[in-house]
Amino acid sequence: PKEFMESLKIDLYTDEVFVFTPKGDVINLPAGSTPIDFAYRVHSGVGNRCIGAKINGRIVPLDYKLKNCNQIEIITSSSSNGPSRDWLKIVKSSQAKSKIRKFFKDKEKDTNIDKGKEAIEREIKRQGFKLTELFKDDWIQEIVKKMNFKTSENLFASVGHGTMTELQVVTKLIAKYKLLNKEKYEERFKTAEIQQPVKEKPTPTSGVIIQDVDNIKIRFSKCCSPVPGDEIVGYITRGRGVSIHRADCTNIVSAEKDGRFIEVEWDTGNKMTYTAEIQIESVDRPGLLQDITNVYTALKVNAINLNLRVNKDKIAIMNMTFEIKESKDLAELIKRFKKIDGILDVYRYKK
Structure with a gap:
């Protein structure tokens, strides 16, 4: 009614604008508000599906500044992809801004959940397992609890966002599998300690040749984790065959020359992979x-393994174990790690 509108104009606050819904209800908004502010005041769903607006029956742009007594109709579409981030620069009300931010936060979380879950599934397959062997709901829930996440979705989102890696999750799943299926695991993933076959001309399956010595156990020391390309030396250990060390390994350098050293060399025709550990220090x-x-x-x-800790100075210290074919591959890996933003140091780790 005309009388009501006149009285309303008299009582209006200068920092607010009063507008009408299509049904004649009055809604107050901060001065400078747009149809988008109005849409979110009505309902989050209306705001998220908003694609246009009419003021007093005329279509107006979404950045139109609302005036007192405007009657507003919001045009929505069920196929809308949601709000634009640019709307945050247009809207005036804190309520609209909050609801727009929530939309993107929820959308990003959903995306990160999917990304994280897919990354974990890929890593499981890359480690040589079937999804049904490791990706079990109760095992995932154990990790959720141990790592102080509220839900499995939060865990997946963390992986998708990059706060933690899929390898951290899969390592824990493999540890659970190994605990429950020890014999099956050991049979499936044999260690580098290999019994040389007895033949007239033995073919070294360990990747190392020991001249004039056949049928002997060879194992790679975990203290220095030698890989092809490293200078190596063999050390005869009682009851355990020959232990292969890097020539610069402190355990070998400090050992007395007691006649237990033996000359060894890499088998250049070998296609095996070897484990090597790297320590990475970075700003967290x-x-x-x-x-x-x-x-x-x-x-x-x-x-194949990752251990991460953050010290009191907010320095992240990571010990990562990789499967490597030769030392030049390891050198390239270290070189690229050093180029990452925030990295302080990267080096081969010696126990």
């Missing part, structure tokens, strides 16, 4: 683990 930051994962994935290097 969001996305660090994802950047590291991107590097070794791009080089098609398989990571």
Whole structure:
């Protein structure tokens, strides 16, 4: 009614604008508000599906500044992809801004949940397992509880965002599998300690040749983890065959020359992979683990273990074990890690 509108104009606050819904209800909004502010005041769903607006029957742009006594009709579409981030620069009300931000936060979380879950599934397959062997709801829930997540979705989202890596999750799943299926695991994933076959001309299956010595156990020392390309030396151990060390290994350098050393060399025709451990020291930051994962994935290097801790100075210290074919591959991996933003040092780890 005309009388009501006149009285309303008299009582209006200068920092607010009063508008009408199509049904004649009055809604107050901050001065400078737009049809988008109005849509979100009505309902989040209306705001998220908003694609246009009419003022007093005329179509207006979404950045139109509302005036007192405007009657507003919001045009929505069920096929809308949701709000634009640019709307945050247009809207005036804190309520609209909050609801728009929530939409994107929820959308990003859903995306990260999917990304994280897919990354974990890929890593399980890359480690040589079937999804049904490791990706079990109760095992996932154990990890959720141990790592202080509220739900499995939060865990997946964390992996998708890069706060943690899929390898951290899969390592724990493999540990659970190994605990419940020890014999099956050991049979499936044999260690590098290999019994040489007895033949007239033995073919070394360990990747190392010992001149004039056949049928002897060979194992690679975990203290220095030698890989092809490293200078190596063999050390005869009682009851355990020959232990292969890097020539610069402190355990070998400090050992007395007691006649238990033996000359060894790499078998250049061997196609085996070997484990090598790297220590990475970096400023702790969001996305660090994802950047590291991107590097070794791009080089098609398989990571088999990861331990991460952050000290009181907010320095992240990571020990990662990789499967490597030769030392030049390891050198390239270290070189690329050093280029990552925030990395302080990267080096081969010696126990």
